[in-house]
Amino acid sequence: DAMVIQNPRYQVTQFGKPVTLSCSQTLNHNVMYWYQQKSSQAPKLLFHYYDKDFNNEADTPDNFQSRRPNTSFCFLDIRSPGLGDTAMYLCATSRGEGDSPTDTQYFGPGTRLTVL
Amino acid sequence: EDQVTQSPEALRLQEGESSSLNCSYTVSGLRGLFWYRQDPGKGPEFLFTLYSAGEEKEKERLKATLTKKESFLHITAPKPEDSATYLCAIPQLKLSFGAGTTVTVRA
Numbered sequence: 367d368a369m370v371i372q373n374p375r376y377q378v379t380q381f382g383k384p385v386t387l388s389c390s391q392t393l394n395h396n397v398m399y400w401y402q403q404k405s406s407q408a409p410k411l412l413f414h415y416y417d418k419d420f421n422n423e424a425d426t427p428d429n430f431q432s433r434r435p436n437t438s439f440c441f442l443d444i445r446s447p448g449l450g451d452t453a454m455y456l457c458a459t460s461r462g463e464g465d466s467p468t469d470t471q472y473f474g475p476g477t478r479l480t481v482l
Numbered sequence: 483e484d485q486v487t488q489s490p491e492a493l494r495l496q497e498g499e500s501s502s503l504n505c506s507y508t509v510s511g512l513r514g515l516f517w518y519r520q521d522p523g524k525g526p527e528f529l530f531t532l533y534s535a536g537e538e539k540e541k542e543r544l545k546a547t548l549t550k551k552e553s554f555l556h557i558t559a560p561k562p563e564d565s566a567t568y569l570c571a572i573p574q575l576k577l578s579f580g581a582g583t584t585v586t587v588r589a
Contacts, residue, residue, distance in 0.1 A: 478523065
């Protein structure tokens with residue numbers, strides 16, 4: 367089945383120790399998104415790639431970066447995690463045909479990150 | 483500023499007790515409204531897209547409706563497996579989510 371896969375599902379890291387989260391998709395979608403979702407809150411968009419074009423949200427901390435080496439994979443790098451970065455990180459994809467924000471987004475299962 | 487507000491925050495239902503969740507929005511030129519279901523510790527699962535006032539979509543025990551100012555998600559005769567957080571979202575410059583309604587259905 368076509369899907370969005372995230373690895374690892376759970377990640378524990380030390381304060382300040384860099385961490386990388388992975389997302390892959392078999393949907394062949396043009397757009398890949400990264401969201402942060404804290405407990406009992408709405409998902410918050412960090413950035414997205416439209417094909418190779420990177421789009422950063424204005425309020426995304428510089429500590430968060432992303433790479434998309436090919437259509438299928440996208441990575442979230444947190445350079446120096448702080449305690450406040452403990453959250454669920456969600457990857458999503460959409461076709462990207464036409465008006466991007468109105469595309470249906472399909473989410474992966476998420477990576478629960480804990481910073482100690 | 484565009485806003486999406488969901489109510490109630492939490493809803494506890496007895497199995498078979500139908501109810502509705504509300505998603506109200508303030509946007510200029512709505513281009514669609516999405517409903518997602520999110521189980522604990524998992525990513526949101528797409529349910530419906532509604533594009534214009536008067537539109538309705540159904541899936542099993544769920545029915546979503548849309549007016550010019552709000553959307554309702556009706557749950558008819560819910561079962562325990564319908565327990566989840568239901569998120570609505572509007573696509574503007576980006577997809578803006580409401581905080582969700584957590585539904586608990588007791589057997």
